[in-house]
Amino acid sequence: MKYLFLVFLMNLLSQYAGKPLRRDGSYPKSFEDIKNEIAGYTDIAKAIIDLAVHGKAQNRSYERLAVFADTIGPRLSGSKNLDAAIKYMFSALQKDGLENVHLEPVKVPHWERGEEFAMMLEPRNQSIAILGLGNSVATPPEGITAEVIVVASFDELHKRAQEAKGKIVVYNEPFISYGETVQYRVRGAVEAAKVGAVASLIRSITSFSIHSPHTGGQSYQPDVPQIPTACISVEDAEMMSRMAFRGTKIVVHLKMGAKTYPDSPSFNTVAEIVGSKYPEQIVLVSGHLDSWDVGQGAMDDGGGAFISWEALSLIKDLGLRPKRTLRLVLWTGEEQGGIGAKQYYQLHKENISNFDIVMESDEGTFKPSGLGFTGSAKAREIVKEIMTLLLPINATDVYDNADGTDIDYWMRDGVPGASLHNDISKYFWFHHSQGDMMTVQDPNQMNLCAAVWTVVSYVIADMEEMLPR
Structure with missing residues (x-):
């Protein structure tokens, strides 16, 4: 009998060889156990979906x-409007009854576009719609009047470098994808300056336009002269391209009054539902509160910020308290490269082992299909299982790689990350433009996005074990 017991004990120990004990002295669950645990959240997931999509929280x-x-x-970033937005949200989160509502100070860039004006003088007079790009320098007070050279790529610009000297470079680059084409917005001024151009005008990074320019960030290089740079509409870029192809001389007058000020004080805005069992462990949901200075920033990233707030509200409304702390962070300075998020990361990275997952919604809140996920193969399998709880709203897919400027810092260090995956077919029509208004948002689609965000964040926060790294 003793011999049989020893054999049983040795077999048991061999199953867990090299596996760390959990804090309660037991061993990690098998995947089958985890699947069963996740299946146990079916009723809670249904309650969340019902409340968000059909119940009292519908359209909230x-x-x-x-x-x-x-x-x-x-x-x-750096504006009085952003200050007002942070104060507004701080008060709103407190009124909503969330816990540990507070502001964490950061420094953010402060750039203002000032007066902007562009006019084609030859071959005829026509106003050119422009939006200066973030961090652009101004023109001289009298403006710049120069002949235009139109190119379709950086390669063409370099081949025609001698022609570009003293001219305004107009980029009429074809839209391939945002990720590929945005290099013209980011690097357009630098590449034009390298060949002696006096300014650059970039075709807006969008697949569709109704004569609307789109702004965004751009970067200078320390060893390259800084020249004024702005985006123009697709229509104006194509018009000048056709004129140039016919050999028509084009002259443009450009005036920009942009100014860059010292960095301004700002805040990341934080609220929580404190965990019941492992309060030091964090599931982070987020969106960014800042926007560009056009439109209303309703889509980028008002939608992502507000479904992240909604996740905590829905959980509170249902009287749920997950084992881990569910933390909402509304980032600041995202549009300038995740400035607020970087400072948050520097402040909190010493506790990185306690971050279970970081989630960011920053690509619209249109009809959701699932999540983008970055993490280990084991963690991905668990997330796939969690997504089956969203079958009632047909948002069960898990895609490769989470996307989010603000959560990249954590994901690079091995923390699992997730981003909302939704129908972005029209996202870049409105992105960084005057068209980013509430009209773009759809309440029914936001309800579905909030349901996805809440089910995923709650279940991960409430499961007994953290996601494997």
């Missing part, structure tokens, strides 16, 4: 966002 995230966007407007 949309209505909250509409009041916010209509009251505050666009929220550029």
Whole structure:
């Protein structure tokens, strides 16, 4: 009998060889156990979906966002509007009954576009719609009047370098994808300056346009002269391209009054539902509160910020308290490269082992299909299983790689990350333009996005074990 017991004990120990004990002295669960645990959340997931999509919380995230966007407007880094937005959200989160509502100070860039004006003088007079790019320098007070050279790529610019000297470079690059084409916005001024151009005008990074320029960030290089740079509409870029192809001389007058000020004080805005069992462990949901200074920033990223708030509200409304702390962070300075998120990461990275997953919604809140996920193969299998709980709203897919400027810092260090995956077919029509208004948002689609965000964050926060790294 003793011999049989020893054989049984040795077999048991061999199963867990090299596996760390959990804090309660037991061993990690098998995947089958985890599947069963996740299946146990079916009723809670249904309750969340019902409340968000059909119940008393229906359209709440949309209505909250509409009041916010209509009251505050666009929220550029360093602006009074952004200050007002942070104060507004701090008060709103407190009124919502969330816990540990507080502001964490950061420094953010402060750039203002000032007066902007462009006019084609030859072959005829026509106003050119422009939006200066972030961090652009100004023109001289009298403006710049110069002949235009139109190119379709950096390669063409370099081949025609001698022609570009003293001219305004107009890029009429074809839209392939945002990730590929945005290099013209980011590097356009630098590449033009390298060949002696006096300014650059970039075709807006969008697949569709109604004569609307799109702004965004751009970067200078220390060893290259800084020249004024702006985006123009697709229509104006194509018009000048046709004129140039016919050999027509084009002259443009450009005036930009942009100014860069010292970095301004700002805040990341934080609220929580404190965990019941492992409060030091964190599931982070987020969106960014800042925007560009055009439109209302309703889509980028009002929608993502407000479904992240909604996740905590829905959980609170249902009387749920997950084992881990569910933390909402509304980032600041995202549009300038994740400035606020970087400072948050530097402040909190010493506790990185306690971050279970970091989630960011920053690519619209249109009809959701699932999540983008970055993490280990084991963690991915668990997330796939969690997504089956969203079968009632057909948002069960898990795609490769989470996307989010603000959560990249954590994912690079091995923390699992997730981003909302939704129908972005029209996202870049409105992105960084005057068209980013509440009209773009759909309350029914926001309800579905909020349901996805809440089910995923709650289940991960409440499971007994953290996601494997």
